[in-house]
Amino acid sequence: MSTNTPNTEIPRLVNTKEAAKILGVSKATLDRDRATGCAGGVPCIRIGGRALYSPEQILEWAKARAVVPTPAQMSKIEADPQPRRRGRPRKTG
Numbered sequence: 001m002s003t004n005t006p007n008t009e010i011p012r013l014v015n016t017k018e019a020a021k022i023l024g025v026s027k028a029t030l031d032r033d034r035a036t037g038c039a040g041g042v043p044c045i046r047i048g049g050r051a052l053y054s055p056e057q058i059l060e061w062a063k064a065r066a067v068v069p070t071p072a073q074m075s076k077i078e079a080d081p082q083p084r085r086r087g088r089p090r091k092t093g
Contacts, residue, residue: 011054013045019053023062 019042020027033042034051042061044051 011056013052013054016051016053019044019055019058022053022055022058 014022016030017027020030023030023042030042030051034044042053043057044053046052
């Protein structure tokens with residue numbers, strides 16, 4: 001007996017700790033983001049009081065906020081090969 005159900009894959013949801021690891025931020029940053037709505041709000045799903053995240057949505061959210069340097073910024077980066085050091089100069093001899 002066979003059933004004709006489509007083979008749909010259920011996306012895996014991750015908790016706040018795993019989502020923070022994907023984004024390279026702290027768990028507290030995501031907690032604060034949800035509470036205040038700052039930083040554009042990483043999309044999350046609330047289930048039973050828990051915040052769950054879709055890894056695909058996290059990556060889409062991050063890509064939408066990627067900063068691409070302009071040609072003027074790129075020329076400035078290439079013109080300054082070494083950043084200036086702060087503090088007293090070191091003795092060289």
